[in-house]
Amino acid sequence: MSDNARRFCFASGPVRGEWVNLSESFHTVIRQHRYPPEKAHVLGxxxxxxxxxxxxxxxxxxxxxxxETTGAISTLVAKCSHEFRIRGFMDWNREASPEAVEQSFDQGKLVVTVKGADNTILYQSMVPLEGCRVSAALEHYFVQSEQVPTRFWLVVSETQVVGLMLQRLPMKAGESAEQAEHLWEEVCHLTETVKPEELSTWDLETLIKKMYAEHDVELFESRKVWFGCTCSVERMEQAVFTLEPVESKLLMEQGGTVDVxxxxxxxxYGFDAIALKRIFAKQAKKNKKAK
Known part of the structure; x- marks a missing residue:
């Protein structure tokens, strides 16, 4: 199965599903950082x-x-654009045991941020972490901030990551609250019966036939997921000036270099003394215009 995401909906009520399979894009992220298996699992x-x-x-x-936690994994970030371009990284204690990694989710916070095309923050929510799994933390997030009943099923192997999300949507006019609740409980129960190895090996069509045989389910078009980084010389120049302005200026005066x-x-990205002078001159020009 190629890296892709796909939506499905139940004709009999307000329940929506999202399914995703990551293989090549997942391994690209892991290879670039050489994360050990237990850390790669969490990032996946x-x-x-x-x-x-x-x-x-x-x-x-x-x-x-x-x-963001106070445990073995201090920071873990995953990003996905509307084009389904993904990237991610983590900071962790390299000497931590797998057990310590699991316990990282006992304390800390989960932050979900949505930015628009112009990079402005459109939405941000933060909730305390509860539970030692990513799925448990996310379900707690939806209970606390979104008020949208949401369930996650995630399976990570050495070759791929597969995930399934179910959400109970707001009812439309004329829909029965009792029937909607019954459908939600039934669909969640049916999904619980699927074994991890089945979720990771069956395609979505097979999963739906096996899990929801008694229901009319509409499948939407598949969307390709791919790894892509947005870093550039311009972005790194800004990082040099913003994150280490004093040290960078000192190195520039001493004829040294800065690596980012x-x-x-x-x-x-490496910036020698000439490049650093250009960066500071460009920033000084911007500051002058701002005044």
Whole structure:
């Protein structure tokens, strides 16, 4: 199965599903950072969730799902654009045990941010972490901030990440609350019966036939998911000036160089004294115009 996302809906009531499979894009992220298996597992789950949530966006922009904890994994970030371009990274204690990684989710916060095409923040919500799995943290997030009943099923193997999300949507005029609740409970129960190995190996058509045989389910077109980084010389020049202005200026005066590495793709950018002078001159010109 290629990297893709796909939506499905139930004709009998207000329940929507999103399904995603990541293989090549997932491995691209992992290879660039050489994450060990237990860390790769967690990042794979969050990348999958970012795609699932992006599938619900109705405008151009980018979804960011970020975990900040006081445990072995201090920061974990996954991003997905409306074009389904994904990227992600994590900061962690390299000496931490797999058990410590699991316990990272006991304390901290989950932040979901949506930016528009012009990079302005359209929505941001933050909730405390509860539970030691990404799926548990996300379900708690929806209970606390969205008030939309949402369930996640995530499976990560050495070769791929597969995720399924169900959401109970607001009822339309004329729909029965009792029937909607019954459908939601039934669909969630049926999904719980699927084994992890089945979720990771069956395509969506097979899953739907096996899980929801008694229901009329509408499948939507598949959308390709791909890895893509947005780093550039211009962005890294801004990082040099913004993050390390004093140190960079000192190195410029001493004829030294500054090396900046992209957190997402691992690409390194080097700026010698001449480049640093150009960066500071450009910024000084911008500041003068701003006045």
């Amino acid at each position: 789950e969050l990348l999958c969730v970012a795609v699932l949530l992006t599938s619900t966006m109705k405008f151009e922009g980018e979804m960011t799902v970020q975990l 590495t992209c957190q997402y793709c691992g690409k390194s």
